[in-house]
Amino acid sequence: MIREELFGKLQEIFRDIFDDETLEISDSTNSSDIDDWDSINHINLVVAIENEIHIKFSFDDLAALKNVGAMVDLMMVKMTK
Template sequence: MKRAEIFEEVQKIFRKVFDDEQLEIKDSTYSGDIEDWDSLEHINLIVAMEKRFQLKFDIQEVGELENVGEMIDLIERRLNGQ
């Protein structure tokens, strides 16, 4: 799966988790940019991404993510077996 395709899927996940069809993310988006993005919603995002991409993240990987771009990069690496 190409990065642009992953980005589109992640965009859909964000819109669903935050119940906002108008929500626009970019690589630099981080938790401070979205009012309702707290620790519980972060877990909901991770679980939704694990389901969508059929991946399992470890706590260290998730803890090191600083923004949406890093999240997408991680998904891309994992999907490509790295």
């Protein structure tokens, strides 16, 4: 899967979790950019990504992420292992 395809899937997951069909994410999107991105929705987001993309994040993986772009990059690495 190429980065653009993965980003598209991630866009769908974000729209579903935050219940906003108009939500647009970018590489620089982070939790302060989305009003409803609280700890509960963060967990829901991670679980949805893990289930949809069939990868697993460690706590250290998640703690190091600063934005959506970093998440996509990490997902790309995990998918090649």
